[in-house]
Amino acid sequence: MILGGFTMSAEQPAASSSSPRGGESDPLPSTRERLLEVAGQLFAERGYSGASLGEIANRLGIRKPSLYNHIASKDELFMELLERSLDAWQAASDSPLDGAGSAHRRLRRHLQKTVDFAVESPHATALCRLAVSQVSGDLAERASALLLRHRLEYQGVMERFFREAIEGGELATGMADCNADDGPARRSTMAEILTFSWLTFLDGILMHQVFALGSRREVYLDRLDDLWQVFWRGCVGAGDVSDG
Amino acid sequence: MILGGFTMSAEQPAASSSSPRGGESDPLPSTRERLLEVAGQLFAERGYSGASLGEIANRLGIRKPSLYNHIASKDELFMELLERSLDAWQAASDSPLDGAGSAHRRLRRHLQKTVDFAVESPHATALCRLAVSQVSGDLAERASALLLRHRLEYQGVMERFFREAIEGGELATGMADCNADDGPARRSTMAEILTFSWLTFLDGILMHQVFALGSRREVYLDRLDDLWQVFWRGCVGAGDVSDG
DNA sequence: CCTACCGATCGGTAGG
DNA sequence: CCTACCGATCGGTAGG
Numbered sequence A, B: 001m002i003l004g005g006f007t008m009s010a011e012q013p014a015a016s017s018s019s020p021r022g023g024e025s026d027p028l029p030s031t032r033e034r035l036l037e038v039a040g041q042l043f044a045e046r047g048y049s050g051a052s053l054g055e056i057a058n059r060l061g062i063r064k065p066s067l068y069n070h071i072a073s074k075d076e077l078f079m080e081l082l083e084r085s086l087d088a089w090q091a092a093s094d095s096p097l098d099g100a101g102s103a104h105r106r107l108r109r110h111l112q113k114t115v116d117f118a119v120e121s122p123h124a125t126a127l128c129r130l131a132v133s134q135v136s137g138d139l140a141e142r143a144s145a146l147l148l149r150h151r152l153e154y155q156g157v158m159e160r161f162f163r164e165a166i167e168g169g170e171l172a173t174g175m176a177d178c179n180a181d182d183g184p185a186r187r188s189t190m191a192e193i194l195t196f197s198w199l200t201f202l203d204g205i206l207m208h209q210v211f212a213l214g215s216r217r218e219v220y221l222d223r224l225d226d227l228w229q230v231f232w233r234g235c236v237g238a239g240d241v242s243d244g
Numbered sequence C, D: 001c002c003t004a005c006c007g008a009t010c011g012g013t014a015g016g
Helices: A031-050 A053-060 A064-069 A074-093 A103-120 A122-133 A137-167 A190-211 A216-222 A224-237 B006-011 B029-050 B053-060 B064-069 B074-093 B103-120 B122-133 B137-167 B190-211 B216-222 B224-237
Strands: none
Touching: A031 A053, A031 A074, A031 A122, A031 B029, A031 B122, A053 A064, A074 A103, A074 A122, A074 A137, A103 A122, A103 A137, A103 A190, A103 A224, A122 A137, A122 A190, A122 B029, A122 B122, A122 B190, A137 A190, A190 A224, A190 B122, A190 B190, A190 B224, A216 A224, A224 B190, A224 B224, B029 B053, B029 B074, B029 B122, B053 B064, B074 B103, B074 B122, B074 B137, B103 B122, B103 B137, B103 B190, B103 B224, B122 B137, B122 B190, B137 B190, B190 B224, B216 B224
């Protein structure tokens, strides 16, 4: 589609789904979809430079030059994967935050959806890490910009959540004075602090998954609720902490 | 510093070449040290495959083959850097935990030392991430084993810290029943839960630094104390949390 | 989708 | 520490 192969365009239903014939089994994923999946896995396994287009082609059972019927370049491939991962993450985790129930229950649901997504799509979080620490040059700028945009948006969503939870009386506000913008040196609001804590908590969980080597990965997930309870207790009591 | 002539290869403590004049103590320490520092930076910037020995040599102002007077291979170079990083991290952060003062104050000091180390040696944490997600083959096994060993040791140190803090009455134990090993299905002790929370908290902070793009890095460090207070409040109150 | 092929660069070696 | 060089592989192109 991008470069216009000589017969490829007739065989590739990129956007429209192929129509299954009667009792036929599930339609095979298009080559392009398989390419994106394999590439995502390999980027996550080997890093940006370590993932070669030749290896991707091997896993697909085709020759390397054939990849260019589906992608424009390695850079574009990475950017598309990053974009998809961020969108999929957002789609999987955002809605639970807006449903019914207490702030406590909604945030817990959001956490579960986020972790579930990370478990099912481990390469998605890996790509985000690569984007900020493995690529260079023009690609680095584009990837960083995309990531920053998504991250700021997510930060806004979470900050709104915490602010509303505080205003709704679902979170203690021992540091209530922080909200007043009475000075030239602006201090953090309680919602900002909790948002920051949440982002750190979530990054920690996703990173911990990476470091949970071997069989410790499942053990870790079983303990998610323990981590959650400690975190939540820090939220509802934040501000009451004594410096002893 | 001796710069001329190839005869210095006989004086190098290189792993691949014999040292006929054994007993000589570090004839050229600075070149090797500079090599390790430059290599650490480049690995962190570009990933394992993305960091080329040629580029390392360029930054040192020498030719690529000359590197092999100081290293045996790229794999060995990476392993040595990883080893050094882990040792340096341990040395920088462990002792504050054993000093005088309350558990609260000691853990806060330990946190500060850890974050300070991560700020001063950003490539150290990056190497750990590479070790579990970027390398493959024989190197991956060796790196993972080394990392796992350090991590388990650190986990033991922290678990002991939390257990002693609990026994000393410095942390609330609302979930005290967890300690009793009265059933066949063993439950987590409070110390284990807090250790797990701590590891997640720390990973989150270190990861957050990676994601704090551009100027947001300094802003982030200013808020460390906010994060700490939320975390500590979760610790001292853990177990009292209601499921509402 | 393929074969054939490009210049550049990779980690590493030989030899001085 | 150097020059000269190795086979392998890189991302990507030409052309059908």
